[in-house]
Amino acid sequence: MTPTPPPFPVTRPRRLRQSAAWRRLVGETRLHPAQLVLPMFVRENADAPLPIGSMPGVQQHSLESFRRELQRAAAAGIGGVMLFGVPEQKDAVGSGATDPDGILNVATRIAADEVGDALVVQTDLCLDEFTDHGHCGVLDARGEVDNDATLARYRDMALAQAAAGSQLLGLSGMMDGQVAVIRAALDEAGFTRVALLAYAAKYASAFYGPFREAVQSSLRGDRRTYQLDPGNRREGALEVALDVAEGADIVMVKPAMSYLDVLADAAASSPVPVWAYQVSGEYAMIEAAAAHGWIDRERAIDESLQSIVRAGADAVLTYWALEAAERWAR
Template identity: 75%
Template sequence: MTNPTIRPRRLRTTPAMRRLVAETRLHPAELILPMFVREGATEPVPIGSMPGVVQHSMDSLVRAAEEAVTAGIGGVMLFGVPETRDAIGSQATDPDGVLNAATRRLADEFGGDLVVQTDLCLDEFTDHGHCGVLDARGNVDNDATLERYAEMALAQAHAGSSILGLSGMMDGQVAVVREALDAAGFIDTAVLAYAAKYASAFYGPFREAVDSQLAGDRRTYQQDPANRREGLREATLDLAEGADIVMVKPAMSYLDVLSDVAEISDIPVWAYQISGEYAMIEAAAANGWINRRAAIEESVLSIRRAGADAVLTYWAIELAGWIK
């Protein structure tokens, strides 16, 4: 029997060797922490389906942002949970609404050390829970929604958001927001396009996190999980409309789409490790079925390996500590 001369195992012999030849690495600056701030809260409100994640009060939000700065992560993505909602999501454009007030507070205190980003979508603010304005038949009106998005963009930019996360999946949203920002002089405010966002079953815990009022689903505007090429088409359109960053969401079940987008994009590509991904790992770890730290590290590493330049993850601060 002839012994093999090509032995890939040579590069796996020790931890030091494996570390030396690793193709993909994690860095705290590549991590972004999604955060929820609840109007009227005087202390953090635990989210039952996402152990360890809370709806913040304004004070606890500031403390968490301080932790994010200390951890060296790249940024935070803010979501607002208002006390009152209406059909057009009026709170979303109120300068003193919970999201805009929170943005102003964090941008003023931490803007030099942390990229403060905001979710630009109406679902948290509407009494019907959809990401846009409804027409007389109860369907989401794409073009009427774009007008609200432009108004939201200006409100968030005035509040100090550095990156606007366009998550609503309306046709033409990037172009409309970019035009509104530039016309108002916010030429340096960046647009993060949720380019390939799928109608996923893994959003479940997020609905609790933002106290969603949704009845029904969002399949007329979020993408069909069966479609891979469509994700690339959506990303290509957002690139053409002037997005500064494009994102694939969710991450776990759409690594193929993430890889496709990364292959063709000449701007940063991000991915969102969503609430259901977080909840599954936490639940399995709590039951002793998996090694929690190893699963977290592997899950985020796989997203980076597939092509994400940065990852939105609820483990951002904890993971940054492990990396350090």
């Protein structure tokens, strides 16, 4: 005989969704301010903060507004700040990146002095903000990025940033061997406590456009010879494995939302923490849609962050770090 089916559903998952209290109790992915890192742009010789048109609510900071925002970040209990410099002068080798009085190193000293005990002070270690051609490295006679010559510049940048007080260097240039070269340079110079965040799986994405406005990029051409092809998943895993083997303390997937599969792969295989960068284009799209009334802005922000953490990110670099942390505390 055919068994008689029960008159009611045997399994009722909705029991655990019936109230806000239930949903909170059984939630699988939780967000906390300590998981968030705020990227900050500091502009040389700025008298006041300057708004970035394609990133509503984000500014190029003056040193005065930078100090105020650092204190706000510390009070909000976020995990750290990632600093980017916007220099007035650029040249072919990015001299400003290694100048102790260059804007990024000045900003780093300020951050280390004012909030270094409350936040992890992090610095972008890449030449693109400082070169007149806008590439992440130095160019050879053919106008192509010279990997090994660039490593020599990165080595000097690492020492300058460590001396300025950076606690975590964000290696975002995607040069082969950059982690190993920088780790060796830091250790030889006695900066053994300075950690390395490897932008391991960084893709040649269409979502970086607003960032280039934020740092006033001079880029000519594209970065496809050193950033990953957006269609390559296994290559992302390879880059993560290489950077871990070279001594990275943390590895990064960038961008975040379009690469959640790569992020999940990294989280499943990496023995070190895995972070993700919610990039400028992701930020700009949500802000633009919300400004038109097409989506619920706060729900979209939280859902986007939750998706990144759900995929495996231990921390997220996001331009909403302060807003989200302060709102969650209410």
